[in-house]
Amino acid sequence: MVVKQHNNYALDCQKVSHWFGATKVLYDLNLKVRAGQFVSLIGPSGCGKSTFLRSILGTHPPNQGKILTMQNGSLITADRPGRDRGIVFQKYSLYPFLTALDNVALGLKLDQTSSLFRIFNWSGWAKKRKVFRDRAAVFLEKVGLGNAINMYPDQMSGGMQQRVAIAQALIMEPEIILLDEPFGALDEATREELQEMLLQLYQENQEALSKNKKPPYTLIIVTHELNEAIRVGDRLIGLSQYWDWKKSGFDVSPGATVVYDREAPIFKPNERPNYESFDIIRKDIRKYVYNPDILQSRNDHLVNDLV
């Protein structure tokens, strides 16, 4: 299957380094993500995947280097969270005091109306509110929760909550959606259902590209589950602190960096992958990303920019 690519970048990380005091986390990390790509971010625990994701989100801007995201049509430094980036956390993504519908509609409300408008223009707000909620219902339908719109998060299962959280992010039509181990707390079957839901979005991307339109969804998903990374992503990025930094002149580890960047096989939503066929890729990843004894020097990193 030929993967079509879009020309625009959604994310451009340039020489990103990050540290907390003496603890070095990220070192000279470069990454460009095209609109429509589904990037799986993998790496050993403690390698800084979540820190990197939060840097992109803007809550922890990098100490060095630049992170540019697409904002109003051009790549701009992302130094605080903004409506151009959506986020789905493992938990606490939903507001417990809102129903599924209102959780999804909240973004439209906050983004498209102001507090003053809602207070002083009652009838105008009532009309808009209905429009927003109708649209939220469409998105809940899209993630398969058409019949749970009036449930509070506490009444929903973990899988349902994550579906709502994804709808909540999708409705904003952000340039890039960040998912931080979104299915980490779910059981295997639910996990696979949600992976299929993401693949549905990927298919919409492919359809848009074949009509020469901009693909609507760009994703970075952090996961520790390699099968999930390979199945959902069309690109695998391995972040690791295990590389030969001594050869680059460091006495102590300067932090994790991108050591692996490969295309991943593409799956259709209803296509059950043969996980045994993932073996070769998994072995490759284990060797270059996870193994502390196999150290590549900076120049040998399996990085192609997929331009």
Added chain:
Amino acid sequence: MIGRPISRIKRVVLSALSVLLLLLSYTWISHRQHQINPQDTTIPSWGQLAEGAKKFTQPDRKGHRWLIEDSIATGKRLAAGISLGIIFGFLIGMFMGCIASVEAFLQPPISLLAKVPQTAALAVYFVFFGTGMKMYVAMIAFGVIPALAVTVYLAIKDIPSEMLDKAYTLGASHFETAYEVVFKQVLPKFIDAVRLCIGPAIVFLIAAEMVVGDVGFGYRIRLQFKLTNMNVVYPYLVFLAGFGYLLDYGLRFLQSKICPWYQNDSK
């Protein structure tokens, strides 16, 4: 067995039984007391209690209806004091929870104030605010503000940072984050805190009324106690209990109406 639920009928019967037992034992104790001393007023009989009821519901020689005047006086003081306390307690807590410099600035005085026993500080309020309405309001307000502010502040600290970051990705302004996310999340816990602070507020008020009041529940109870008119004192205590219960019930009802999502364990 521990924790095994019982049927509804059993529950109702047992509740009724406890009330009945209470009334019966009172009747018995009062009866015994009157056998020893027929003139006794410390444990009034039901007949004496009815006389007392007449005393505080009918106009006295000067035309005052005690119960009505006391209720109005005490109610006004409590309402004004609590309202002021709620408003300021909430605002201070919100600012402390949302803005780190306000937190650093206000934390020492608030935590100190919270430890001052209000009834012991009565003298201070008399000096600063006299013995009128102003004093009652100030005393109640200052009495409840620290507890309310700390509750709101801690509730805000409890909100996972993910929820705040998320709000910004949904296009919220700072004010919207404070109102749409923080306020709405804190509201039920705040109502719980208000419920809990009404008890202490009534204690402060009654104590102050006992010392300097010329009308009100505290004043009446002290006066009638001096005359050992317990047939007035006991009903007044029942009124206070009933009033406190109604207020608590009202707040719980309000909470369940405006925060249906909140699972309240303290019911």
